[in-house]
Amino acid sequence: MKNLLVVILLSIYPIIAPLKQDSDQPEQLDWNIHFKGKPDNNSPFYALTAMTWKYSYASTVYRNRVEIKLQNEISIDKTRSWVKLDKVKTEESRQNLLHHEQGHVDIQYILYLEADRVLKNRTYSVKNYKAQISDLANQISAYFDTMQKNYDEETEHGSNHRMQERWDKIISDKMEESRAAGNSK
Template sequence: MKKPILSILILLILPFTFGFKQDFTEPVQLQWETHFKGKAVENSPFFALTAMTWKYSYESTIYRNRVAINLKNEVTIDKNRSWVKWDKIKNPDVRASLLHHEQGHVNIQYILLSEAERVLKNRNYSVKNYKAQISQLANEISNYFDTMQRNYDDETEHGSNHKMQARWDKIIDDKMEESRAATLANNSK
């Protein structure tokens, strides 16, 4: 009798542990021991890397010359490709600061997830070429957020410029708040 209950508990916990799904409310909170299991790239100038993947898929329905899509949209953190150079972050303050910076990358992906949800669902697509339109929009969203991730690293100097890190923290927090508000507005329609 205990095995089915344990299985149900594991199934309930797993979706929250490994990625953000379509019904997300907050980004995953990174933890060194949980999310950074990969082998560090020793010749990399960086102390840590958070590997993430955005995936989307959809089912489409055409009704009266309109295309409706049922979007599946998720971001996963690949803990086996995410790594940290433990020997470089022995100081607790440096460790906390670096984890905070890496969390910024996750938060940017959370914003991507929200934006993709909003943009891809709320478009009028042509029946003749909706697949190409969706693909183009998804590529534009992905490119925009890839650029944002690079700018975040460049401007904060990978988290070592604390003044710029604070500026980016504010930008990311504001964008996350906008995303939450847009999600609530969309869900109330």
């Protein structure tokens, strides 16, 4: 069986705009809905899922304390996400590829949960809270960017089924942990 190769393109832009995530579950991928972009014929990969993370906040200072009201959103960029279904010959291979891509979306959802928890539950300095929030957001972004890259490398872009199963468990455990941590606050 040919090795299936996929890659994730992460676009993580902190943008100041009122945005929020409405779902308590990660969005479930569908080839016909989420992959509207033109495939890159020069790419060795069979699919690309483009996603964004955006956050904004309103701040108030009261009695020398900063409180923030965070708005946080993740989304799938359907016009930049693509798949080469003509290269994936069997239905089982298509499902395996979609499953791998779903792992990227699930990791992005964990980023959403963690960003929400971490950014909301900090004590910020009145003097430099904007820089502190920006630094934390950049750290969160870098952590999950590394996680996405490790996911692709270790699963060999979904073609190493043993490692894919291992990562499925890692992602599931991390999502459960993030939900529990968010609910305890």
